[in-house]
Amino acid sequence: MIEMSITIQQKKIPQWKIDEVKELEQLIKENKTIIIANLEKFPADKLHEIRKKFRGYAEIRVSKNTLFKIAAKNAGLDITKIEKYLNSSNAFIFSNENPFTISINLNKSRLKRYAIAGDKSDEEIVIPAGDTGMPAGPILSTFGKLKVPTRVQDGKVAVTKDTLIAKPGDTIPAEAIPILQKLGIMPVYVKLTMKVAYHEGLLIPAEELEVNLDDYRSEIGEAYRNTIALGVEIAYPVPDVLKISITKAQNYSLNLAGEMGYISKDTAEIVFIKALAKANALAEAINDKANLGIQVAQ
Amino acid sequence: MEYIYASLLLHSAKKDITEDSLKNVLTAAGINVDEVRVKAVVAALKEVNIDEVLKNAAAMPVAAAPAAQ
């Protein structure tokens, strides 16, 4: 249908559209990764900043869905898979990078903006202690409403204590917005929201595209601790591991000696530590119940 | 702390901590027994779950035991 209409109405189609379809077609053919991102709520004037950051390994195009669809079809893409993402206003990111790399970089290249009414905060908002530079006046009652402690100093409002007014995900209190602006606090992120990535025949939905680097860090830490623990347990013959094995064996030995009351030169101390710990605990416990005046040995 | 040590001795031997048993132990250790204190300790220990108290004490960081040089 589309092709037909194109052929029939070809003369009425402006040259730039034809050129654009050609260019898109070329981009689709030349790039392994295509990401469709939502442009709604994304300020057009910020796009060039992101483009700048992606320069060299990804190209960001804002195009009409219909043009992209034609180009995709011309490039031999299976359009049925991505059709449902081709609504509202989209940006198309073309790259030969791994789609997750693009995702990570989109996250890193996010910008911040001032809050407007109704925004949810993307980060913790803290009004910092110190001089605000704002002249004392009606604004004082606004600070009051936000439960931010203030005092007036040289006719200016000074905040006396760092005060949290919103956590990530909280709707930002409307009355805070002008204050945040005056303080230069930009609590809302501006970033392209990915809808889907198409990569070498794979379709990766937005949820899967999100990469939480902290999760990876903590998994690596866990894997490493597991590895050390297993190495220690089997006395993996590497000096640094054996040192830990020895330490563990010694810790076990001392504790066993302590629990069984085994006294030798090496173990006397742990034995008495344990006995004293118990005696002290008991003394303290009954000291609480009835005031016996027992001096807890210290 | 003698009264506590004596009580713990009885407890760890699974004996009842009574005025008599406590006095016996203290006397055997050559200690002049203070009747009032014996009464007080026995009464107070009745209100305490000794095993629980000891378990908590054991859970405390006791690992440090510098080896004797």
Added chain:
Amino acid sequence: MEYIYASLLLHSAKKDITEDSLKNVLTAAGINVDEVRVKAVVAALKEVNIDEVLKNAAAMPVAAAPAAQ
């Protein structure tokens, strides 16, 4: 730990920890004394400066913080 508590009891009562004194205390607590263990404990304690050890033990943060519920 009975042998240890008994030793601590004697020590804090400023009595010598001998096989006899230890046996006396343990017996008074109603414990069937194991001669071998008594010998072992007394012998081991001979090599240990109890006052020193107790001082160190008490200095440990451990001893300091019983669960105070």
Added chain:
Amino acid sequence: MEYIYASLLLHSAKKDITEDSLKNVLTAAGINVDEVRVKAVVAALKEVNIDEVLKNAAAMPVAAAPAAQ
């Protein structure tokens, strides 16, 4: 955790963690490789300073597990 162990294996063997090397290791371990995860892991690990994370993991006081019973 398979993908992480495989990555750490490559890392400790001083090999680059690429889609190919990761897939090789996973396949050799008899694992059905999930292409998308491989891509995600490779991209993510490019951003992570593994040596740094290992150093921190090692330095983290094992206190992690207080006697919480």
Added chain:
Amino acid sequence: MEYIYASLLLHSAKKDITEDSLKNVLTAAGINVDEVRVKAVVAALKEVNIDEVLKNAAAMPVAAAPAAQ
């Protein structure tokens, strides 16, 4: 620690840790396999309940063994 990483990779993929499977993984990672070490690790792991060890890993009293470098 490559041999341990490889072993845990196999374990977390629920594969048996045998000399062959371990060698396969190590080779796939581009590591020159030391036959003796493979044997030693496989033998040692047979005596260990890995799941149990991992469960306690966080609680490991890994002390005092700073990197010797």
Added chain:
Amino acid sequence: MEYIYASLLLHSAKKDITEDSLKNVLTAAGINVDEVRVKAVVAALKEVNIDEVLKNAAAMPVAAAPAAQ
């Protein structure tokens, strides 16, 4: 600590800790065995749940750094 090391050696090999097994191990290590001590250790260990003690030792929170050095 020899007697304790020997006991834990037997325990971790899942062998019974008896006077004989303990003596065997100590002798193999070239140690002159003190019969009294062997008997005392075996008797004392009978009253202790070794696995429990080790589990608690492992779970011990960052412990008591010795008060002073």
Added chain:
Amino acid sequence: MEYIYASLLLHSAKKDITEDSLKNVLTAAGINVDEVRVKAVVAALKEVNIDEVLKNAAAMPVAAAPAAQ
């Protein structure tokens, strides 16, 4: 951990930790000795200052710091 307890036993008895002495102790404990592991452990322990490690172990019972490689 058997190999470690056996090594510590030898060490505290002031015996050299050699393949033979380690094998003797392990065998006496009723353990089927793995020659390869014995070799590997003995070789690795040669690079460890056990006294130093024990001193630190006693002084700082829990503070994870395994080498990060």
